[in-house]
Amino acid sequence: MLHIFCPHCGELRSEEEFHAAGQAHIPRPLDPNACTDEEWGEYIFFRDNPRGIHHELWIHAAGCRQYFNVTRHTVTYEILETYKIGEKPGVTEASLAAKKAVAQGVTA
Amino acid sequence: MSNVNVYQQRPDAGHAESPLFHAGLDELARKGKSSAGVRLREKKLLGHLTLRGDASDPDFAGGVHKALGLELPVALTLVANGATSLQWLGPDEWLLIVPGGSEFAVEQKLRAALDGQHIAVVNVSGGQTLVELKGPKVREMLMKSSIYDVHPSNFPVGKAVGTMFAKSQLVIRHTGEDTWELVVRRSFADYIWLWLQDASAEYGLAIEA
Numbered sequence: 568m569l570h571i572f573c574p575h576c577g578e579l580r581s582e583e584e585f586h587a588a589g590q591a592h593i594p595r596p597l598d599p600n601a602c603t604d605e606e607w608g609e610y611i612f613f614r615d616n617p618r619g620i621h622h623e624l625w626i627h628a629a630g631c632r633q634y635f636n637v638t639r640h641t642v643t644y645e646i647l648e649t650y651k652i653g654e655k656p657g658v659t660e661a662s663l664a665a666k667k668a669v670a671q672g673v674t675a
Numbered sequence: 676m677s678n679v680n681v682y683q684q685r686p687d688a689g690h691a692e693s694p695l696f697h698a699g700l701d702e703l704a705r706k707g708k709s710s711a712g713v714r715l716r717e718k719k720l721l722g723h724l725t726l727r728g729d730a731s732d733p734d735f736a737g738g739v740h741k742a743l744g745l746e747l748p749v750a751l752t753l754v755a756n757g758a759t760s761l762q763w764l765g766p767d768e769w770l771l772i773v774p775g776g777s778e779f780a781v782e783q784k785l786r787a788a789l790d791g792q793h794i795a796v797v798n799v800s801g802g803q804t805l806v807e808l809k810g811p812k813v814r815e816m817l818m819k820s821s822i823y824d825v826h827p828s829n830f831p832v833g834k835a836v837g838t839m840f841a842k843s844q845l846v847i848r849h850t851g852e853d854t855w856e857l858v859v860r861r862s863f864a865d866y867i868w869l870w871l872q873d874a875s876a877e878y879g880l881a882i883e884a
Contacts, residue, residue, distance in 0.1 A: 575766050576836075581822045583839050629844045630837045631750075631765035659752055 569644075574651045575631045584629035590614045591624040591636045617643060620660045625649075680787065683779045684798050685722075691717035694804040694864035704884035712812025712878025715871060718805040718856075722778025724771040726766070728794040735792055742788035743771070743781070744762065752837040753848055762835045762848065770846070771860070804864060806857045806871070812878035813855050815850065820874050821847065841870040 569582040596602050596610055617619070618641060625637045637648045638658045647658045683693065715749045728735040736747050745761045747769065748754045753762040762770045775780050778800055795807050801853050808816070824830065825836040825847070836850040843866060846858035859867050872880060 575750065575848050581839070583822055632768075632837075633765055 569646065571646060573630060574633045574635050574647050574649050575633045580630060584627060586626050586628045588624040588626050588634065590623040620663065622656055681782060685776060691720050693717060694861040695868055698868050700882050701884050703882040710879060712810050714809045714881045714883055715877040716787050716807045716883040718807055720775040721805055722775055722781065722802045723803055724778055724782055724849055725797045725799055726769045726771055727767055728792060730767060735789065738788040742784045751836055753833055764837065782806035790828055797849040803858055806859055808855045809853055811853060815854060816874050816878060817855065820870065823847065
């Protein structure tokens with residue numbers, strides 16, 4: 568059972584209280600009528616399925632009932648951070664790669 | 676004032692039935708045991724209002740204070756003044772519980788104090804009820820029922836959380852050393868009542884009217 572930090576409640580809560588709600592950071596097209604079918608289909612139906620870092624939307628359904636974002640590793644299921652909607656993720660595939668490069672003594 | 680449809684929703688005293696009306700708690704209270712680890716009382720037919728607004732707006736916080744005399748509580752807390760309590764439910768949502776019958780007046784007072792702001796006040800009195808649990812064994816009973824850590828170091832008096840309880844959901848409020856309150860939704864009330872009877876059986880359950 569995971570403990571997930573709810574950024575609104577400000578404490579670690581049990582996974583049972585949460586529901587995952589799919590990929591995060593999907594902006595709705597500003598002018599839907601100007602979209603091609605392909606663009607609209609992309610927005611409605613197509614989601615990433617990465618092996619590694621994934622930014623997701625979760626809801627604290629039994630607690631404060633707010634949506635927030637989670638950065639999760641899809642292989643280990645490790646939750647690296649949680650942050651409120653509107654904020655930028657602190658951990659990304661790029662930031663992890665940079666960290667790894669530093670650890671190995673590689674300079675760009 | 677906004678043109679929201681605000682009206683007196685409370686039925687006549689003779690017709691009002693709390694969510695635990697069918698359990699006949701008044702009848703059970705007369706058969707009460709003398710020594711019980713858990714004493715249960717339904718605080719029935721109170722006025723429940725959900726209040727929504729922008730917590731970071733000083734006008735909103737000030738308006739609420741002006742109308743209720745209570746400061747907006749911060750995350751996971753509850754403030755009370757006599758029979759009136761205001762509880763944090765979410766970053767923009769609070770639950771206000773007032774004595775039964777006064778909710779219409781309080782709602783109008785709130786609307787007047789918050790006039791012109793982007794807010795919502797909704798009377799949810801009919802949708803939920805408040806169950807008070809008292810006694811030395813209540814915490815143990817909660818430990819069996821909820822996934823949330825109810826140890827005093829994690830759950831001091833004045834804290835209130837929405838969480839899982841007996842595979843369903845409710846709000847647990849810690850209002851005194853040995854006193855806890857559950858905010859139970861109407862449709863879950865019978866299930867929770869059956870669960871509480873079963874979970875309290877080993878400590879002895881007494882009903883208070």
